[in-house]
Amino acid sequence: MAAQLPIPVYTSLDQAMPDLQTAAEQAVRYNNLVEEFEKRFGHKPSYIARAPGRVNLIGEHIDYVLFGCFPAAVERDILIACGPSLATASTGTGGVQAHNLNPKYQPQNFVPMLKTGGITAAEEAGAASTVHAKAAWQLDIDKRELRWESYVKAGYYGVLNRFFSAASGTQEHPVPVDLLFTGSVPSGSGLSSSAAMVVASTLAFLTVNNKLEGVSKGQLVEMAMENEKRVGVNSGGLDQAASVICTPHSAIFVNFYPKLSAEPIPLPTPRTIPRAIFVCANSLVVSDKAVTAKFHYNLRVVETLVAARVLGRLLNLPLTPTERPTLRVILTRWLGTPEADLEKEDVKSAIERFLPEIEKLRPAREGREPGEEGVTMKEMIELSGLSEEQFNQVYLSWVEVEAEYFQLYKRTRHVFTEALRVLEFREVCVRAQATEGDLPEETLKQLGALLDASHESCSTLCESSCPEVDELTRLAKAAGAYGSRITGAGWGGCTVSLVAEDRVEEFIAKIKEGYAPYRELSDEKLRDAIFATKPSSGAFVLKLD
Ligand code: NG1
Ligand code: MG
Secondary structure: OHHHOEOOEEOOHHHHOOOHHHHHHHHHHHHHHHHHHHHHHOOOOOEEEEEEEEEEEEOOOOOOOOOOEEEEEEEEEEEEEEEEOOOHHHHOOOOEEEEEOOOOOOOEEEOOEEEOOOOOHHHHHHOOOOOOOOOEEEOOOOOOOOOHHHHHHHHHHHHHHHHOOHHHOOOOOOOOEEEEEEEOOOOOOOOOHHHHHHHHHHHHHHHHOOOOOOOEHHHHHHHHHHHHHOOOOOOOOHHHHHHHHOOOOEEEEEEOOOOOEEEEEEOOHHHEOOOEEEEEEEOOOOOOHHHHOOOOHHHHHHHHHHHHHHHHHHOOOOOOOOOOOOHHHHHHHHHOOOOOOOOHHHHHHHHHHHHHHHHOOOOOOOOOOOOOOOEOHHHHHHHHOOOHHHHHHHHHOOOOOOOOOEOHHHHHHHHHHHHHHHHHHHHHHHHHHOOOOOEOHHHHHHHHHHHHHHHHHHHHHHOOOOHHHHHHHHHHHHOOOOEEEEEOOOOOOEEEEEEEHHHHHHHHHHHHHHOHHHHOOOHHHHHHHEEEEOOOOOOEEEEOO
């Protein structure tokens, strides 16, 4: 249901933020952005598009396998003041002047080109489901280099292709646009500044081009997902869904199969005794996905996809040589109930039944070293039952991955156990919702235990953590957290810990003392690195007068 709602357009900050204190604090930031826009572009902006970052509370590295996750939006966000440009002569049809308040990010001007004769195979793979006409829009994005404007261009693509391509049956031209960005989501930290950038950009281009009406939250999520693939990461929809669909005080249970749906679920933490809150702590280890995806993120995508085929074969399920089912799809085929909401029992039976099957595949290799317990590329192709050519076509032609050993068993184990933990976490929250009045500390202990188990699985089975992040979770536990885990893609980035609200200051002080990279930080930098966060609202547009 939540996914079908329209994107909110407000005319005042008080409407957007019912908490007046927050609205007053934020007004300073919004006003400053508007003033700066006028200085730079010589006219007032028409709108501010806003999209928050997110913290994934539980359900890591399972969205691209199509299992449900449990994120919440954070208060930190990306704002874009925007409006039709007056500089038509210099920017041309649909030309863009994009500036950023952060001087680190240089101003950029670019004009989209309508290229006839189709698009290249690589572009097609990057955005497989985009509707293309014979003529396709072209904006240069260099996937190998991380540039801030790539996210702006990625946001623009979807709007151009959906509303201004020959396929959309329109003769209309996109309007030239002026944009001024500011952001408070630390980048490369696992809080999805990238999704916030792409969602906010998509929203800004939709709004200035008068195309927002009729676009539901779910459609914006789908556009932002396609758009973010333009930057080169084959992600699931977790971040974009959280950034668009979340509501204050709630996390959302996002489900990706058979289609995207999201259900806001209030967190019990404000009603527990003691009251509790989530604290994000940045390890300050930056994982640059553009560079590392082939060893890390995209490799996990491929490992889990191949594991799904191998499992399908072991279970004698029908499989065509060209399809690429995910582990969720394999489970559904095995259960024979395609549309039904997945129950805990379903996942438990998958764990009992499937894991021993996959375990049998671990080749006994003489004198094998720890870390070498996976399968080689050659072994993996054999297990898939495909010819090398078919395998390359289905699993490798659209993505670059690099590994000596592929970990089909570990990844499958992570996926099913994590999918189960998400359902258990949701169950604790739903049960609490049905209980009136205060909730016992036991509720926090249950949530905390699930967070800890998730981290252990991310660290040892998904292998998406790193020593610094592992250390932060240990320090968090020692400082009294009910639970602590890595959040986001990993290999650096942030942890999220569940902490009693009245002990947050003490908690932060202990982490500062224990985590060496924090000791030298100024107070301001420290506030950026470790902070308590409440579930905030999703993306919106503020209409300025
Ligand atoms: P971040 O933390 O934004 O890099 C990534 C993916 C998610 C999800 C998580 C792991 C992108 C844009 N997002 O998040 O879809 O797979 O990792 O759970 O790549
Ligand atoms: Mg990201």
